[in-house]
Amino acid sequence: MPPPAHPGGGAAIEVQDLRRTYRTSTGTFRRHRVDIEAVRGLSLCVPPGQLFGLLGPNGAGKTTTIRVLCTLLLPTSGTVRVLGHDVVREPKAVRRQIGYVFGGDRGLYDRLNAVDNLRYFADLYAIEPRLQRRRIEEVMELVGLRGRERERVEGFSRGMRQRLHLARGLLHDPPVLFFDEPTIGVDPVGAREVRQVVSELARAGKTILLTTHYMFEADSICQRVAVISKGKIVAEGTPQELKSAVAARTVVEVEAYGVPEQTLGRIRELAGVESLAVEVREQSQLLTIQAQEGAQLTARLLQLLEGVRVERVANREPTLEDAYVSLVTSG
Numbered sequence: 001m002p003p004p005a006h007p008g009g010g011a012a013i014e015v016q017d018l019r020r021t022y023r024t025s026t027g028t029f030r031r032h033r034v035d036i037e038a039v040r041g042l043s044l045c046v047p048p049g050q051l052f053g054l055l056g057p058n059g060a061g062k063t064t065t066i067r068v069l070c071t072l073l074l075p076t077s078g079t080v081r082v083l084g085h086d087v088v089r090e091p092k093a094v095r096r097q098i099g100y101v102f103g104g105d106r107g108l109y110d111r112l113n114a115v116d117n118l119r120y121f122a123d124l125y126a127i128e129p130r131l132q133r134r135r136i137e138e139v140m141e142l143v144g145l146r147g148r149e150r151e152r153v154e155g156f157s158r159g160m161r162q163r164l165h166l167a168r169g170l171l172h173d174p175p176v177l178f179f180d181e182p183t184i185g186v187d188p189v190g191a192r193e194v195r196q197v198v199s200e201l202a203r204a205g206k207t208i209l210l211t212t213h214y215m216f217e218a219d220s221i222c223q224r225v226a227v228i229s230k231g232k233i234v235a236e237g238t239p240q241e242l243k244s245a246v247a248a249r250t251v252v253e254v255e256a257y258g259v260p261e262q263t264l265g266r267i268r269e270l271a272g273v274e275s276l277a278v279e280v281r282e283q284s285q286l287l288t289i290q291a292q293e294g295a296q297l298t299a300r301l302l303q304l305l306e307g308v309r310v311e312r313v314a315n316r317e318p319t320l321e322d323a324y325v326s327l328v329t330s331g
């Protein structure tokens with residue numbers, strides 16, 4: 001079934017040159033104003049029915065963008081429309097059409113059971129009492145919580161809670177959904193369940209904008225992905241396209257102990273090296289080196305690492321994670 005047309009036609013979510021600056025103050029004695037440019041000219045377009053992922057490191061501006069889209073925050077400048085409605089001029093029309101769930105959401109009533117929690121929100125959303133019961137059954141089914149309706153939420157796992165939050169966001173059957181890090185803090189099994197629900201919602205025709213830190217999450221469920229860094233989109237495409245940007249590379253992983261800063265600098269300067277990421281583990285360091293295809297690195301690396309205890313050196317295929325790392329660490 002084709003998604004319904006809407007004023008403006010075309011995209012379900014449209015962001016044009018969005019900027020958002022936070023004004024805060026700093027300093028203990030002499031307070032002075034500082035402007036934090038959280039989003040600096042971001043544009044994106046999500047067609048109806050697409051599951052779109054916004055990826056980016058901490059502080060990139062993901063939550064700020066989502067909050068503007070949900071009418072919870074005014075843009076500093078730019079145009080933002082949901083199903084053709086402008087978030088500044090027609091916030092009520094936007095709110096009727098959207099549902100949102102933020103990761104680590106609270107606001108469930110532990111002492112109430114799942115249905116009573118949803119009934120409370122259904123009242124809040126002004127869903128007619130005679131329709132509530134059926135709608136609550138439907139959303140419980142959708143998020144896979146049928147059979148657990150009468151249990152108190154205090155006994156729910158993080159994954160179940162998060163699915164109940166998804167149910168809450170779906171009560172008024174909005175065509176557009178915003179999920180800000182929906183799997184944060186949820187264990188791997190629970191996270192998989194949440195991803196399944198999100199994928200099913202997309203299959204049912206919802207337009208979904210989701211943010212995440214996890215590359216594999218975007219890779220596994222999103223049809224299209226934008227990588228955001230310092231308030232701007234630095235790459236956009238299908239997960240496959242983003243991966244192909246690094247496909248012609250060699251990735252070498254080196255696990256070693258106490259690599260001096262100077263040596264890291266030399267590795268970065270080796271001919272053919274595109275990027276070096278260092279992950280500090282409990283004892284060791286994991287160096288991930290992206291290099292041009294065919295760069296014969298291993299021998300030169302080992303030469304530079306002489307005197308350092310090297311646990312292992314391995315070549316592997318580039319992943320979406322590598323694409324992401326090289327995008328957010330360059331420039």
Ligand SMILES: Nc1ncnc2c1ncn2[C@@H]1O[C@H](COP(=O)(O)OP(=O)(O)OP(=O)(O)O)[C@@H](O)[C@H]1O
Nearest residue numbers: 022024036038056057058059060061062063064065
């Ligand atoms: N209420 C606020 N007041 C001042 N600065 C803020 C506020 N909210 C966010 N910021 C700043 O704006 C920038 C973008 O923050 P935002 O929360 O949008 O990033 P994010 O991509 O969601 O990050 P994370 O992955 O950590 O959730 C950061 O530098 C952040 O410190």
Ligand SMILES: [Mg+2]
Nearest residue numbers: 062063064180
């Ligand atoms: Mg955030």
